[in-house]
Amino acid sequence: MPHPVRSPLPPTTRRRRHLRRALTALTAAVASVASVASVALVVTAVPTAVAAAVATAAPAAAPAAPTAATANVPVVGVASGKCLDVSGASTSPGARIIIWPCSGHSNQAFTATAAGELRTLGGTRCLDVAGSSTTRGAVVQSSTCSGGANQKFDLRTGTTGAATGATVVVGRQSGLCLDVTGASTASGAFVETWSCNNQGNQAWRTTLSADTQPPSAPTSPRVGGLTCRTVTFAWNAATDTVGVTAYDVYHDGQLMTSVGGSTLSTSLTVVPGATWGLYVNARDAAGNVSQASATVTIAPPQCQVDTTAPSVPTGLRGTASGTTVTLTWTASSDDVGVRTYDVYRGGSRVGTVTGSGATPPVTTFVDSGLAPSTTYAYSVTAADATGNVSARSASVGVTTGAACASAVCGVAQVATDTDIPWGLVTLPDGSVLYGRRDARTLVRLDPATGGKTTVGTVPNVSGTDGEGGLMGLAVAPTFGSDPWLYVMHTSPTDNRIVRYRLTGTGTGLRLDTATGQVLVSGILRNKYHDGGRLRFGPDGKLYASTGDAQNPDSAQNVAGLNGKVLRLNPDGSVPSDNPFGSYVWSYGHRNPQGLAFDSQGRLWEQEFGNSVMDETNLIVRGGNYGWPACEGTVGTCGTTGYIAPKRTYPTSEGSCSGIAVVREALYVACARGARMYRAVISGDSLTSVQTYFAGTYGRLRTVEPAPGGLWLTTTNLGDKDSTADNSDERILRVTLGP
Template sequence: MGRRIRVGAMALALAAATISPAGAADSLLSQGKPVTASSSGGCCPAANAVDGDSATRWASAAGVDPQWIYVDLGAAAHVSRVRLQWDASCATAYEIDTSADHVTWTKIYATTTGKGGVEDLTSLDGTGRYVRVYGTKRCRTDASKGYSLQEFGVYGSTGDVTPPSPPGTPTLVSVTPASATIAWTAASDDAGVAGYDVYRDGQLCASTTGALQATCGNLSPNGTYGFYVNARDAAGNVSQASGTLSVKTPPSDDHTPPSVPGNVHTTSVSSTSIGLAWTASTDDVGVTGYRIYDSGTQLGTSDTAATTLGGLTPAKAYHLQVRAVDANGNLSDPSTPVLDVTTTGGSNCTPAQGVCGATQVATDDDVVWGLVSLPDGTILYNQRDAHDIVHLNPKTGAKKTIGTVPNVQSTDGEGGLTGLEVNPVSFASDHWLYLMHTSPNDNRIVRIKYDPAADSLTTSTEQVLLTGIARNKFHNGGRLRFSPDGRYLFAGTGDAQNGDNASNTSSPNGKVLRINPDGSIPADNPFHNAVWSYGHRNVQGLAFDSQGRLWEQEFGNSVMDETNLIVKGGNYGWPSCEGTSGSCTGFLAPKKTYPVAQGSCSGITIIHDALYVACQRGTRLYRAVIGGSSLTDFRTFFSGTYGRLRTVEPAPEGRMWLATSVDGDKDSTPHNSHNKILLVTVG
């Protein structure tokens, strides 16, 4: 295992040195191909734009916006570069679109700061037979001028760009307490299927080179798992996923419980927390954890022989016992005697405590994903699987569904209505809600106006800002975050279950993206597209600290999750490197890693330069203090108290919103979850 180079000039230089301009080896596909335009002046037909002669030009009708021109490449192609050579009548605002049928278009580039001359747009990522320049604002706005394009060069490859069909839904061949063998029917592909990847709840657990059966191990007895399969071809195209097979492993033949934990004692007591420690239990196979009870009701869990119970009630008596558990679910007898502990009085939450009380303000039966505070102290949040936005008054508990986001489609996994954000500078006046969601064809970012007077979503105002982010059953990312100055919108994406996407700077998948609020691409983005950083597996957490630096949280596969400090153009290593495991030399190192069993963390937030990380599989909240470019004083709260945790966001008065993700968060079925929204007091 190689060592990573730390963030700095050397790491950036190495990362930059490995990046060749996308499309440098691709062919010019557009020259001499059929061209269609919205209009043409008598001097200058559309065909002039693809004749290879910069002395000729296409000119649109004068004084009219928008205008467009598209070229028919003759076959589906992967588009990596578009070179525009403008005459004096250029476009300041335009987009580049691709299409399979010249009817439905997908935007792969947009700008509002076009300057004319030669604009060489590299690092594009689009697929289609037709490629269009769609101009919406001219450089010369007087009525006698139109658009004038001397050359319209489209570069790319016309090899195999078609992914295989989804494989058939798996069937169970056999199952043991520690493994499952599944089989499936073959996918089809125009050039031939090269292999299959088998996933267990979003984690790659087996691959084949063509066999239609595989075994996934490292399972636990009495566990329920969801298995599905993706097909891939020799060109690296990955199919959409098969249906999901739910498998429950049987119990093992281990029926011997662990020994009873001994010497349970306090290590700290405050008004809202109790620190506990005990003598570790033993087991013939192995202790997997501990459960902490208050008068017989489970209050928390722990991976080790110590924990801190948080979110407790001041001046309350607790009657605590600890039980050990093994992989087969065998529980030890409760520790004895009962430990009677009374929390101290008072309501102050000190920095030493870190996290204090949590008050439930609402429940919801859907997956609570994006969440934002409004100026009046109320909140809006997304229901991922129902595709609705809900307005909640946390003081009264009153809830109202303000609208359904159009064109959202779930994925029988983790896609659907995900990110929700407002511009911290302009929302009070413009009322735009920024949303990320899965559509029938992709993942995309849109914005829709919120009407405060009617307390409703005005869906007729929808603007599509960024499309073409590949979708799949899992690994869809989804988090949105504005920069503190409101100038840029950042988005976290997943690799769409194709690791090659993450390392390809032409692809928006496996990235942190950066766009302007209107969807155009900032001129200083490092690859002249929406990509800000790359080499990510599945980004679901973004937050800015007081220095304006962006922190990111992403899911690992089977080894470790990671928290990263994001730098412009940085490569964070996936798929070569997972956390600090694998071939990691030359990539930017994570600031913190977490074993996936204790992590699988989603949302993050930063309050008073303390980072809070909400974890799903780990069922806990991590807290760390940001010191320089490091994370210090790392602590764990709510371990096992509320189950799976997904979303954390700042709340008024320096507090924090926390949303759980219990049940139904891997199947896309609306209204089958059991979630809480909590208001947390932090130090």
């Protein structure tokens, strides 16, 4: 039923507001003329240091002018014939939303973003439900855009009553409709939220629709003026149907800075001696993000000439516990600073302990999975950031015990590959099936012999010149009678989940591409942040991790598929008990990859952070894990509704991808950290965390349960491009202790 009518504004107040609108319109017109008159004088400044690079690149194109017909359009009430209006054209947060005779001014012009916002006043303010209220009668106002759930709306087409064929605006947080108070048609009547009833005061005529078209990728990325601490990065403008509003500059998937849409170069702070891949994405006002530019590799020099090696490590000593050896030594000294220690067993390097520019490396190392009753000789060298290496320390001999008494008892190399082994599953016959990410092929591995046979090539897989391609694999518990292989991969247009039947057995196992079914499509892709892990749960459902595709806002949009953990039936349908009526199971994730279930049927997830910390999460139905407001425990993480991680890791010791649970212990494979973590699951906590293989095998990508242990794969070469067969990787079998 209609609710009571509030009194319209008095005539004097209305006249003052008309005057303010007229002045606003005049100011906007003058600004527009001034902008047009100055176009010929606008030049994007490029520092002298990049002049040579700019000269050899294609001419920079001017940013595209807004042209979309659905941007900055009015929203007209069906019952009143009046426009949705920011009262008094006020730019102050909290200005009320009213209806008013249509004037064409900017306070009556709205743009719908892909994130669900309704922006007005030239895109500077968002429609907002005051106080994040989910109760009827909540005030609707104009406020600073925050990305909050109270600023997200769905545009739906009415199907009954006065709303038939019109637009109904529904708040995502409350499920309530945008409503003119008391069904009033008077100028100045307030707008609020109310139970959806399909009446004329909740029906709107508009051409408004979300801008879902991303900008084109920026072109001709280039650098100049590289020093040990800085570099200037420049690019040519992207184009967009509405207009580019920002550029986001990354190195290797890590956001460095964002600049305005008219800026085509920026100065960056770099790390001496670090090799980075720089690239840039374009972003529009609706939050759509382009595909990334090409990558430019930089290698900043050291800031000073350094030819002096660190001193030789001293005091090396070791102790054995079963088949595990723990080494300690006295730190080396250096005129600049020790960056790494390399640990040698006999003549072979078996580990690397790494520090940062600010923190020296620790002076301890654990060597696991050794043979029982065997004496090993160890030595250590120190290196600085320039690459000067000390002589080896004095050798120390350590004899292992008669039997394994630790969690990790042995490691054996079963196979190598010239591509990145990414997804990996154990089949019922004990053989292993793994995917080669960039080569896009599937391989069957016989663990007993190390023999490999090609099973097939997955169709329509595309690289991203980053970390996309052939990613997660899964088989259902019913595989023996229903041999479907589930695959997550990047296509030329999106990320998707597909399935194919496998035929034959043993070395005759083959992928039947004619049986292919696309289960989920439309998951946004980008150079990095593509997620990609698949895992069947004890409930028989398939779970998938999806990255934010370098569009952080997508992680909080429950209407989208990115920055999520998804849950689907094996046939691709949506389970009836999913929390949002879609595939979305949890949200607020940056780039989740690892998925694993414990014996209680609980889902654990491993997630890449940006530059501060990675996180391990315990996933719950409908849970919000905070990205982009939170990175681990950093940011506005105290906000009600955000679920905190169970453990965090500094990115220098993490960048972890795959996880597995074996006998109530969680194993985590880390790339940049070049190590495997083991943590005991105790209640809903992770305790007794231990580190294994720190630097022994380099970057680790995938860890999966194996009979009696784990499968572990490396990702050392070519894992940041889409070039096939430019790697030298290992597939390891880890034997676990009692």
